[in-house]
Amino acid sequence: ARTGDPEVVFGQGKTPGQIVAALRALHEAHPDRAILATRLSEDALAECAEHLPDAVLDSVGRTAVLGRTETRGRVAVVAAGTSDLPVVRECATTIAVFGAEPDEIVDVGVAGIHRLLAQRDRIDEADVVVAVAGMEAALPSVLGGLVGVPLIAVPTSVGYGWNLEGVTAWLATVNSCAPGVVSVNVDNGFGAGVAAARIARRTARTAE
Amino acid sequence: ARTGDPEVVFGQGKTPGQIVAALRALHEAHPDRAILATRLSEDALAECAEHLPDAVLDSVGRTAVLGRTETRGRVAVVAAGTSDLPVVRECATTIAVFGAEPDEIVDVGVAGIHRLLAQRDRIDEADVVVAVAGMEAALPSVLGGLVGVPLIAVPTSVGYGWNLEGVTAWLATVNSCAPGVVSVNVDNGFGAGVAAARIARRTARTAE
Amino acid sequence: ARTGDPEVVFGQGKTPGQIVAALRALHEAHPDRAILATRLSEDALAECAEHLPDAVLDSVGRTAVLGRTETRGRVAVVAAGTSDLPVVRECATTIAVFGAEPDEIVDVGVAGIHRLLAQRDRIDEADVVVAVAGMEAALPSVLGGLVGVPLIAVPTSVGYGWNLEGVTAWLATVNSCAPGVVSVNVDNGFGAGVAAARIARRTARTAE
Amino acid sequence: ARTGDPEVVFGQGKTPGQIVAALRALHEAHPDRAILATRLSEDALAECAEHLPDAVLDSVGRTAVLGRTETRGRVAVVAAGTSDLPVVRECATTIAVFGAEPDEIVDVGVAGIHRLLAQRDRIDEADVVVAVAGMEAALPSVLGGLVGVPLIAVPTSVGYGWNLEGVTAWLATVNSCAPGVVSVNVDNGFGAGVAAARIARRTARTAE
Amino acid sequence: ARTGDPEVVFGQGKTPGQIVAALRALHEAHPDRAILATRLSEDALAECAEHLPDAVLDSVGRTAVLGRTETRGRVAVVAAGTSDLPVVRECATTIAVFGAEPDEIVDVGVAGIHRLLAQRDRIDEADVVVAVAGMEAALPSVLGGLVGVPLIAVPTSVGYGWNLEGVTAWLATVNSCAPGVVSVNVDNGFGAGVAAARIARRTARTAE
Amino acid sequence: ARTGDPEVVFGQGKTPGQIVAALRALHEAHPDRAILATRLSEDALAECAEHLPDAVLDSVGRTAVLGRTETRGRVAVVAAGTSDLPVVRECATTIAVFGAEPDEIVDVGVAGIHRLLAQRDRIDEADVVVAVAGMEAALPSVLGGLVGVPLIAVPTSVGYGWNLEGVTAWLATVNSCAPGVVSVNVDNGFGAGVAAARIARRTARTAE
Amino acid sequence: ARTGDPEVVFGQGKTPGQIVAALRALHEAHPDRAILATRLSEDALAECAEHLPDAVLDSVGRTAVLGRTETRGRVAVVAAGTSDLPVVRECATTIAVFGAEPDEIVDVGVAGIHRLLAQRDRIDEADVVVAVAGMEAALPSVLGGLVGVPLIAVPTSVGYGWNLEGVTAWLATVNSCAPGVVSVNVDNGFGAGVAAARIARRTARTAE
Amino acid sequence: ARTGDPEVVFGQGKTPGQIVAALRALHEAHPDRAILATRLSEDALAECAEHLPDAVLDSVGRTAVLGRTETRGRVAVVAAGTSDLPVVRECATTIAVFGAEPDEIVDVGVAGIHRLLAQRDRIDEADVVVAVAGMEAALPSVLGGLVGVPLIAVPTSVGYGWNLEGVTAWLATVNSCAPGVVSVNVDNGFGAGVAAARIARRTARTAE
Ligand SMILES: Nc1ncnc2c1ncn2[C@@H]1O[C@H](COP(=O)(O)O)[C@@H](O)[C@H]1O
Ligand SMILES: Nc1ncnc2c1ncn2[C@@H]1O[C@H](COP(=O)(O)O)[C@@H](O)[C@H]1O
Ligand SMILES: Nc1ncnc2c1ncn2[C@@H]1O[C@H](COP(=O)(O)O)[C@@H](O)[C@H]1O
Ligand SMILES: Nc1ncnc2c1ncn2[C@@H]1O[C@H](COP(=O)(O)O)[C@@H](O)[C@H]1O
Ligand SMILES: [Mg+2]
Ligand SMILES: [Mg+2]
Ligand SMILES: [Mg+2]
Ligand SMILES: [Mg+2]
Ligand SMILES: [Mg+2]
Ligand SMILES: [Mg+2]
Ligand SMILES: [Mg+2]
Ligand SMILES: [Mg+2]
Structure with a gap:
């Protein structure tokens, strides 16, 4: 993104397939920092679990993360x-x-x-x-x-x-x-x- | 009042004269307990101060009280x-x-x-x-x-x-x-x- | 509870299993007074009926009560x-x-x-x-x-x-x-x- | 009015002079039934009192009436x-x-x-x-x-x-x-x- | 009803059985005038059709009527x-x-x-x-x-x-x-x- | 204005002097088309009447216009x-x-x-x-x-x-x-x- | 329509059959210009696809169009x-x-x-x-x-x-x-x- | 203030005298940093101008400031x-x-x-x-x-x-x-x- 922030996929209203594809594409384009997907349905989380073994999933917060960002503060x-x-x-x-x-x-x-x-x-x-x-x-x-x-x-x-x-x-x-x-x-x-x-x-x- | 509670004069929208008269009449009818007037304007408070020397006035709470009630609790x-x-x-x-x-x-x-x-x-x-x-x-x-x-x-x-x-x-x-x-x-x-x-x-x- | 009141389980959004477990645990901790569960779904009421034979259930008010409290007033x-x-x-x-x-x-x-x-x-x-x-x-x-x-x-x-x-x-x-x-x-x-x-x-x- | 009802002057936003004139004109046009003016200010009521001696005025309801209507029911x-x-x-x-x-x-x-x-x-x-x-x-x-x-x-x-x-x-x-x-x-x-x-x-x- | 109006069954939130029973009871109690039921679900209308052959049903207005009232006006x-x-x-x-x-x-x-x-x-x-x-x-x-x-x-x-x-x-x-x-x-x-x-x-x- | 439309002065919240000055300045800058001022107070209209003899004023619509625009449609x-x-x-x-x-x-x-x-x-x-x-x-x-x-x-x-x-x-x-x-x-x-x-x-x- | 505009079928709340019939009837009555149906459900779109081969369907905008209108501007x-x-x-x-x-x-x-x-x-x-x-x-x-x-x-x-x-x-x-x-x-x-x-x-x- | 921030006087609803007094007292208690008063009426600003010659006043923002704070960022x-x-x-x-x-x-x-x-x-x-x-x-x-x-x-x-x-x-x-x-x-x-x-x-x- 123009502002220097990480890329984010807003999951609501997208199909599980679209979400997995978006995460994968953005991760390849930006391997150096984390990619975030939010508001994932149970189906979308399952699809991520199956197709994105490296993703960190959270079924309570309904998020998926691919990659890692250095933290400060x-x-x-x-x-x-x-x-x-x-x-x-x-x-x-x-x-x-x-x-x-x-x-x-x-x-x-x-x-x-x-x-x-x-x-x-x-x-x-x-x-x-x-x-x-x-x-x-x-x-x-x-x-x-x-x-x-x-x-x-x-x-x-x-x-x-x-x-x-x-x-x-x-x-x-x-x-x-x-x-x-x-x-x-x-x-x-x-x-x-x-x-x-x-x-x-x-x-x-x-x-x- | 039917429910045993004291009588109250709601001052808003009443003239100072009406309020003084109402307090005086209710106090005479119920000498054994306090009578309360609320939402008094500055004018109404001044009129009470002049004509009801026994009234306890509060210009912050905008109330006047005539008489006394025993308290419990x-x-x-x-x-x-x-x-x-x-x-x-x-x-x-x-x-x-x-x-x-x-x-x-x-x-x-x-x-x-x-x-x-x-x-x-x-x-x-x-x-x-x-x-x-x-x-x-x-x-x-x-x-x-x-x-x-x-x-x-x-x-x-x-x-x-x-x-x-x-x-x-x-x-x-x-x-x-x-x-x-x-x-x-x-x-x-x-x-x-x-x-x-x-x-x-x-x-x-x-x-x- | 700190204020001396009985413990309550708010049933909405909880699974039947969670509700039964919570009632049981609170009842054991406070055997001397009643424990209340509210907003129970039909499933939760059925689970209580099966696993908490001593509970008093009300399908209209959607509550379950375990234990008894003395009343006054x-x-x-x-x-x-x-x-x-x-x-x-x-x-x-x-x-x-x-x-x-x-x-x-x-x-x-x-x-x-x-x-x-x-x-x-x-x-x-x-x-x-x-x-x-x-x-x-x-x-x-x-x-x-x-x-x-x-x-x-x-x-x-x-x-x-x-x-x-x-x-x-x-x-x-x-x-x-x-x-x-x-x-x-x-x-x-x-x-x-x-x-x-x-x-x-x-x-x-x-x-x- | 087309529907057979009496004529009415809505006083709000009209000058006292406009109201008196409207009442007078409508009364002349419809001498057989009453004419009503509503939402009259104190000034408008005073102007009516002065210029329309036959009008029936009500300072609480803020109305003026010229003429009379037969009633039924x-x-x-x-x-x-x-x-x-x-x-x-x-x-x-x-x-x-x-x-x-x-x-x-x-x-x-x-x-x-x-x-x-x-x-x-x-x-x-x-x-x-x-x-x-x-x-x-x-x-x-x-x-x-x-x-x-x-x-x-x-x-x-x-x-x-x-x-x-x-x-x-x-x-x-x-x-x-x-x-x-x-x-x-x-x-x-x-x-x-x-x-x-x-x-x-x-x-x-x-x-x- | 105290006011002289016909009896009415408000169908919303009632079971089909309750509605049929209520219509039948009220009709027996007031054979001389019509009984109305409103806000009927499709199920309730079907139940009425089966059990109340004399009822006039309207699936658009979602009503059932038993009996007849004289009309005037x-x-x-x-x-x-x-x-x-x-x-x-x-x-x-x-x-x-x-x-x-x-x-x-x-x-x-x-x-x-x-x-x-x-x-x-x-x-x-x-x-x-x-x-x-x-x-x-x-x-x-x-x-x-x-x-x-x-x-x-x-x-x-x-x-x-x-x-x-x-x-x-x-x-x-x-x-x-x-x-x-x-x-x-x-x-x-x-x-x-x-x-x-x-x-x-x-x-x-x-x-x- | 960038979009080719005439210039407008929004009169609300501006002093009569500011409005007259703004109208005059815009009129000099754009002598070929009309300038409009809206939401004028009575004071502002009076000030325009005194200082802008060429302005067309409307006390009902509360506007002042300086200059003229060709019309079409x-x-x-x-x-x-x-x-x-x-x-x-x-x-x-x-x-x-x-x-x-x-x-x-x-x-x-x-x-x-x-x-x-x-x-x-x-x-x-x-x-x-x-x-x-x-x-x-x-x-x-x-x-x-x-x-x-x-x-x-x-x-x-x-x-x-x-x-x-x-x-x-x-x-x-x-x-x-x-x-x-x-x-x-x-x-x-x-x-x-x-x-x-x-x-x-x-x-x-x-x-x- | 009286105003010279094309005829439109508002699909919401209508059955697929009603929509197909309405489009067909209006198209026959007005063969010279397009007929539009909006707010079509998936079922309605499917019914149009089957029965109106000449219709142009859009599943994103949820519309169907029969016929053609000349455009200008x-x-x-x-x-x-x-x-x-x-x-x-x-x-x-x-x-x-x-x-x-x-x-x-x-x-x-x-x-x-x-x-x-x-x-x-x-x-x-x-x-x-x-x-x-x-x-x-x-x-x-x-x-x-x-x-x-x-x-x-x-x-x-x-x-x-x-x-x-x-x-x-x-x-x-x-x-x-x-x-x-x-x-x-x-x-x-x-x-x-x-x-x-x-x-x-x-x-x-x-x-x- | 407990949180380390400067003291502030909220001017709305306070008399000019109260505001001047509050600013003066807080300034004496905290001479090392600025004191702010906000939402000042014209009267309050005038009173500050007269009695607090060191105050920096802003009639547009309706503020008064006594003292100075080092800035960073x-x-x-x-x-x-x-x-x-x-x-x-x-x-x-x-x-x-x-x-x-x-x-x-x-x-x-x-x-x-x-x-x-x-x-x-x-x-x-x-x-x-x-x-x-x-x-x-x-x-x-x-x-x-x-x-x-x-x-x-x-x-x-x-x-x-x-x-x-x-x-x-x-x-x-x-x-x-x-x-x-x-x-x-x-x-x-x-x-x-x-x-x-x-x-x-x-x-x-x-x-x-
Ligand atoms: N029906 C109810 N409506 C509102 N608050 C409730 C209700 N039932 C329980 N509560 C509150 O919910 C608390 C327990 O919430 P929880 O810890 O989520 O089970 C109780 O202490 C009550 O304050
Ligand atoms: N107090 C009122 N509240 C609402 N409508 C009124 C009232 N008095 C008069 N009207 C309506 O105002 C109409 C006259 O309005 P106008 O021509 O402005 O005087 C009457 O025909 C009434 O419909
Ligand atoms: N009566 C009005 N209602 C809404 N907007 C207006 C009105 N009159 C002027 N404006 C807008 O106000 C702008 C000028 O505002 P200002 O620069 O404050 O004078 C014009 O360009 C218009 O967009
Ligand atoms: N303009 C303002 N808007 C909102 N809150 C303010 C404003 N100015 C001061 N305050 C708050 O008002 C507090 C002081 O209120 P007071 O003790 O009534 O003077 C400050 O600590 C601020 O939290
Ligand atoms: Mg936007
Ligand atoms: Mg009432
Ligand atoms: Mg909270
Ligand atoms: Mg209209
Ligand atoms: Mg009630
Ligand atoms: Mg903006
Ligand atoms: Mg309509
Ligand atoms: Mg608070």
Whole structure:
């Protein structure tokens, strides 16, 4: 891509065959860095497993990766629990492909604030923090008061009831009382990952 | 009122003269308990100050109270900061008039989580907690993980930018990840106060 | 849970096997009180029936309960009719698990006001009232004029036509002309049950 | 007008002079029936008082009427209280101008259901019922269960807090659990009055 | 029913067996007038065909009728075309069951205004007009300028593209430039039919 | 402008002095064609009257024009009545400045369909039709069935009651049952005028 | 059709048999010009392939065409990429049937602005430009600055995440910073095609 | 502040006296770095001019700054034109106070794409790009295809007509077709400035 970023295959709406072919072609054209495919159906993941033995597959995050990218800088991907996991994984895999090291910290929802505070040292080591949060998305605000590094919020469509398919969480992230929080579309772990990696690989702590 | 609750004058849309007259008439009819007037304009407050020397006036919460009600049980009214104060005060005054003791705990927003945790003992003494929260309204969720008593959320229209006039906060309260949170309309400190007092005056700790 | 409430398994999105395992493990860890599972699919209910002979199952409310909790105080769960029954049942079962006695009063919609008035004595015996209401959700307002105890409204997604999937009912509950009505998310019988039980078990009539 | 209805001047956005002139011209052209002007500002009402001594003015409903129309049939205009009065009056005056007899029944909100039931005989005498209702607009549903004659709901923008400027009431009226309720735009007492009079003047009881 | 109207079975969400049983029971209890069932699935219609040989079934309007009601007065049910037909039929059948005579006039959309004008005489014979209209719902406004009898608009969810599932049509009906138009919920042919029949059976032309 | 169109000054948010200066400067730079200023306040119009004696001012459409443009082709600008006139005028003036001849046809709302049909010959002479319509915006659909030339709809914020500030009209225009209707933003007479003139000056009847 | 345009069969909601019959009948009635069917299911396309050997079928645009129309003038149909292709094709086929020559220019999204600029000459040859754009729909605005001919925007429901099913794109097209952009409903390639062809066949360059 | 960022006074809703006092107190407490006040009214700016001679005031961006912060790294703040200038300035001042060097690049809207491309070298020198964009907010997407550094979008409420007060722009930014775009609330130049400075001061080019 013109901007220097890795190539990505958006899997939704493509056939398994198209995805395998695209990954293979892009990998051959860019052997020196990783190629990412996202939003893969179960069929597409199976097709990749069969035809691309070197691909690293993740059935939770629904991604496939061919090749490897050097990483620089660290991104903490923080979330409440298991329901947000697909978004966390899509984000973490994107971060790695785009050149930074992800650190997944889950099961730290704000209704159990001490579990979150217990992870403070690990979060403090990150160059960028991504806060993945569904329902009322309180997590970015609490994190915003704890860290001074760039903080990206990913609202998710996760919820126990009527939550406007993630709009509640989305509105919360752009109205966060913590200054400097930026956000992406609902469930857009990929977008947050691209942004986080771009920042982290330029801001690794040693750089300051 | 048929339900045994005190009489209330809703000041919005009434002239100062009408409000003074209504307070006076209700106070004469019910000398044994307090009468409350809410949403008073500056003019209405001035008229009350002149003509009702016994009234207790609050220009922040925009209320007037004539007479006194015995209280039983305690309600903690918790909020982030100064912008939510009008709602906090309307709520606290309503609680007192409806027969419970309010305890205002402000300046404990979630972006400074340690200030909130520092108030834990005081919050633990309450029979009911009211969480007043604007912007993304993260406070009820954090409180919901800390207390076991009934918890009422009041979303407010407070915000630094575009917040749909409180709808963001409102959606957050009904999507709270903490179980058992109930909520009222945006900025409805009065409604939350009525509900909180009804619960608290029946549940003073000795009852359990 | 930290707050002293029973443990709950949210069944939606979990496999029948996971649900049975979670119920069993939590029951062994907390043999002294009931464990609740909600939003169970037909498959999950069947798996519970086979592997958890001691569980009490409800295919209308879609719940499973293992163990028993002592109850204190009574909650009237009032609703118009059969369509709201799943929400009424989820709420009633939650109330029992969280320590209060539920009393289901259905078929009392406001378009037949005399049927509602005929149940007045039974409603008057409750320490808390939960009003479950779909469509235009007029029930909480009518009940609000009849009772003086805490009143929780549960808007439901029930309707004959276009009703914004329960938002009409939800908006109605927070704009009720009866003071002190609090509400929860659309169809959230669980949340209303948790709140109602917390209040009722502290406010049993003898306590006042 | 082509449809046989009286002529109407919509006062909003017109100058006092334009309104007086329009009323005078239409009255001369149609001396045999009443002419109605609605949504009059205070200035317009004053100008009418000065220049049209024969006009019947209503500063609450903001209307002026010149001339008289024979009436046939009766319309009950039912509402909760004083805040809805401007809409009630606009509706009642329109009914009279369009040829039926209005009967205003106010202060009968659903949170005091016995006051409504006490008016039952008077309501039963009507050929058409108009239910004017703000906030959660529960009144049309309760009335719908009491009467068998045509029932028109007018949602109003009246409310104590955040009510989407009458949309809550509007959604409630079209989702009423009582069959056969029809409705008009928010605060549209005029529209309801036109429809009610058209029906009533054709259905005076003797006709059945 | 208390209001003197016929009994109705709302078929949605009921099993075929429940529907047949309900129709049979109500018919036995009220042999003197028609019983209506609406929103029937194909299975329910088949079950009725098998077990209720006397029922009149309509697979387009998805209704079943047992018994007969005398009619008085006429209702024109006007619509643009074939897509609105299910709503037209549900409405027409309801009108007949509730005691008036329906006259279906379809294929008269406003984009072919001369076809509508060609039906003017037939429309003029009606005591009430129901305008069924999807998409931008222009039909009620054009009809409103042509007739002087009561006019009920039924917005439908019919559309070629993105139309907010009927909300566009709904908003159009309550903002009609023709005075006195009243409306019901999206696709609510039943509700419009109940209201239209109530009016028509009291206003048959001879009555005036 | 790069695209060959005339220069335009958007008056909203600019001081009268800035507007006069901008008009003068652009007129000197482009003496061969007209310069347009839109959305002028009363103050700005007065300032133009004083300092730009050659300007053609329109206080209804709130425009000022300096210079003249040759016109080719004709655009009918059709609307219901006086309330839509500001939009009609802004559109007509824009059409003239952008090089086509406008023909304003007002007072032809759909609730009086015969007045519209009476203008048919005049409408048929146009190369493009612009339909300006508020409230439920039925006009574009009726016109769409009458003409075969390009048809542009301008929804307006005009209405008697609650109309979402023009969104009702806007939704109506994009859901028109007449094929080939295109539309612009609410009240955007300018935008419709630019588009209409671009089409008309290329399609004058003689061209075909 | 009364307006001189070709006949069209809207395939959605019709059976394959109905579609084949309608195409055949209309083709016999109008042998001199093309007949179009849109929104065809796979089954309908298969039925056309079997029974209408002369039909030109497009499984991407989901259209069938019988017969041929002379064309005059050229329309550039410009879009970002493969996801918008169904809309592009529906639009292009409609243009041809309605009498102009379509030129499809895809894979020119604004995030790769040089690919768009590289097509400038081809775009400049068009008499009308249709900009098909999903997601944030930036394309019409960029094109609006490049061309002086009429420009029609078609927002599409294409997007990677939460995009309100095309409303984002739709709002963008009516708020375009480029003057004179007109737009149609989401995914309405047909409507844009009708409008574009009407303009183009009157404006072939030689005409100016 | 706990996070190491400078102190900020949010001026909205505060009196001029409160603002001057707050700036003075914070400046004395933190003499080594700049203090920022935002959203100042004209009165507040005048009061600052009188009492804080050392303050740097900006009446367009409505900010006051006391003291100085060392800067590291550069942020390009890019926007279409004069209407977005208040947001651009608030953002640029915030960037400087939070420790990076802002570079304002305005008058480069996408409808004049060559003016934007002409600024490419200057944009390429930035460590972070902030795209400020109203109306349809196409600018972030075009920039996203041109740069590889972190990109923050600020939707603004600027528009010529009905734009939902910035929601159109906001939706556009989170649906951008350019990967890795993050965004903040409508008109929130402050929030974007905080985020941009945090990134830029860690990523000055030499760091990579
Ligand atoms: N029906 C329900 N609606 C909303 N929340 C629920 C429901 N049932 C359980 N929960 C919540 O879900 C939590 C358990 O979620 P999980 O850990 O995913 O099983 C409980 O602690 C409750 O807070
Ligand atoms: N209060 C009202 N609300 C809605 N429509 C009204 C009202 N009063 C008058 N109208 C309508 O306005 C028309 C007259 O409008 P105009 O010609 O502008 O005076 C009448 O024929 C009625 O249809
Ligand atoms: N009434 C109007 N509505 C929408 N856009 C307009 C209007 N008048 C002018 N414009 C646009 O505003 C631009 C000039 O804006 P400005 O440079 O701020 O004066 C013109 O090129 C048009 O695109
Ligand atoms: N223009 C702004 N927009 C949004 N938030 C702001 C703005 N200016 C200041 N803030 C926030 O307001 C806080 C100070 O608020 P206060 O204590 O009320 O003065 C700062 O820490 C920022 O988080
Ligand atoms: Mg969360
Ligand atoms: Mg808060
Ligand atoms: Mg109900
Ligand atoms: Mg009411
Ligand atoms: Mg229609
Ligand atoms: Mg109109
Ligand atoms: Mg695009
Ligand atoms: Mg822009």
